[in-house]
Amino acid sequence: MKTSEATRDATREALPLHQRLAAEFQRRIESGEWPEGEPVPSESQLCAEFGSSRGPVRQALAVLRGEGSLVGGRGKPPVARRTAPSQPFATFLSFTQWARGIGREPGQRTIEVARRRATPEAAARLGLPEGEPVVELVRLRLLDGVPAMLERSTFVHEVGRILFDFDPDTGSVYDELLRRDVDLHHARHTIDAVAAEPRDAELLRITAGAPLLRVRRLTTSSRGVPLEDADDRYLPSMATFTIENTVEGRTVIGRYRTEED
Amino acid sequence: MKTSEATRDATREALPLHQRLAAEFQRRIESGEWPEGEPVPSESQLCAEFGSSRGPVRQALAVLRGEGSLVGGRGKPPVARRTAPSQPFATFLSFTQWARGIGREPGQRTIEVARRRATPEAAARLGLPEGEPVVELVRLRLLDGVPAMLERSTFVHEVGRILFDFDPDTGSVYDELLRRDVDLHHARHTIDAVAAEPRDAELLRITAGAPLLRVRRLTTSSRGVPLEDADDRYLPSMATFTIENTVEGRTVIGRYRTEED
C-alpha cells in the first residue's frame, strides 16, 4: 500500500502548513471539539494558536467552506456544520469499500471471467477497434450474503489480464488494480432503469421484468484512455444513489443502502 | 428578474477583483482564446496585464482549478482544459430550464393541483404534523410534446398556496417560486427504480410494470426547513442521470436526454 504509507508520513510532518491546518480543523469539527452551530475561533485566534499568519489559516478555512463544513460571512465568525462527508472516489468506485463504509459485509460470486473479442458496443465505448481482445468479468455482488447487484465489467486487455492472476471471489478487484499501479483516475456513471432480463432475474432471484437500477460506468486513466466499461444492475430495494445540491454550487454524491420505509 | 440584473451590474464593476478575473479567465477558456491543451499565460504576465498583485490572480485561478478547467502543477504553467460545465442548481431543479438547456421544448399537462391534508409519509419527510394542510401538484412533463416524466410534488402550505395564483400549465413553477422570493436553497435527490403503477402507465402511455427511473427530491430552505417533497418518475428512454468523478475529488452531476444507442 504505497499511497497509504505516503499519506501517513505526510500527515505527520512534511505537508504544507495550510493542509495540516485544514486536516486539523476538519478533525475538530468531526470530533465535536468545535460543536455544530457554534461559532469557531476567529482567524486571529487560530493564527495565534498555530503561530502562523492569516494566509494559511484562511486557505485552510476555505477548503472547509468549499466542503460546506463551515458557513458564515463577513463580520460574523463562521459556524461549524457537520455535513455528509463527500464520498471519495474509491468509495464510489469499489463495491467492497462502499459496503464496508456503510457497515455491511460485501460478498461476491464470480459467474464468469473470460478473455474474448470486444463486442461492437463495448469496443465503441472503450475506443477500441472492433474484435480487439478484452476481458469480461461477471459477478453477483452480495450485501450481508443477500444478492444486491449484478456487475458486468469489460476491461481493456492490458488491465484485464491482471485478473487472471487474481481470484475475484476473494476481494476487491479495484484494490488489486490499484496495487498493480493501474491509473484509475476518472469515472462517468450513467444511471437509468431497466427491466430484469431472464438471466438477471435468475441470478438476483427476482422475477423477470422487475425494475432494476442500472449504472453504466466508464472508467478512464488520467490521460483519458478508457480502461473499463461496466454495467451494474442494482436491486432498487438494496441500494439508491443520492445527489445533494445547493445554490452555492456545492454538490455531494453518495450511494446508500435503501432504507426501509 | 432581480437576480440577473444584479449579476449584470456586478459583472460590470462592483464585483471584487478576483471574481472579475475568474469570470474573465473562464470566458477566455470557453471562447478558445486560451486554447485547450495550451499553457495559459504565467501569473506574473496576468498580474502585469490586469495591474494587480499575485493574490487575486491566484485566487481566480484557484476557482478554475477547482472546476477542473485548469490543470497543472508546480514549475510548469497550467494548461486549459474545456470541461463539462457543472450544471447549476437551477438546471437540476427545474424541468423547464433543463429541457431548454438541452435544446428541447418542455411541456406540461397538469393532472391535479389540490390542497389537502398531508399523508403520514409526506408529513414525515416534510417534518410536519400529520394532517397538516399541504398542496399537491401532479403534472405530466413532456419533451418536444412526448411524455417523459410524471411529477408528483407535495409543497408545504405556505409555499403551495402560491400555486393557486399561478397556472402550472403555462411555465416553470420553480421560476414562479423564485420570483415570489421562496428560499429554495438545498435539494437532496434520491434515485432508484420502480415498476410503473397502472396510473403511471396510463399517463406515460406505457404498459404497467415497465421500469421507471424514480427521483425523490426533498427541497429545503437555507435554514434547512423542508419546502417540497417530490416523486418524479422518468421514462428511462427519455432521461438519464450522470455522475462524473475523479480521484482529485472533483464531481459534476448532470441530467441528460437519453441517447439512442
Add this chain to the structure above:
DNA sequence: ATAGTCGACTTGTGAAGACAAGTGAGGCGA
C-alpha cells in the same frame, strides 16, 4: 424604556515581498 449611535471585533480583499520547489531548455564536457 427605547431608539440610535459608536466602537470593538470579525471577515473580505488586496499589495508587496521573500523563499522553496519543480520544470525545461540551453550549454558544457566527455
Add this chain to the structure above:
DNA sequence: TCGCCTCACTTGTCTTCACAAGTCGACTAT
C-alpha cells in the same frame, strides 16, 4: 552525439501590512 549540469522561469507557500465592509453589543440621548 550523449549525458549532465546550470540557470532562468514558473508555481507553491508564507509573511506582513493595510483598508473596507459587515456584525454586534454597549452606551447614550431622548
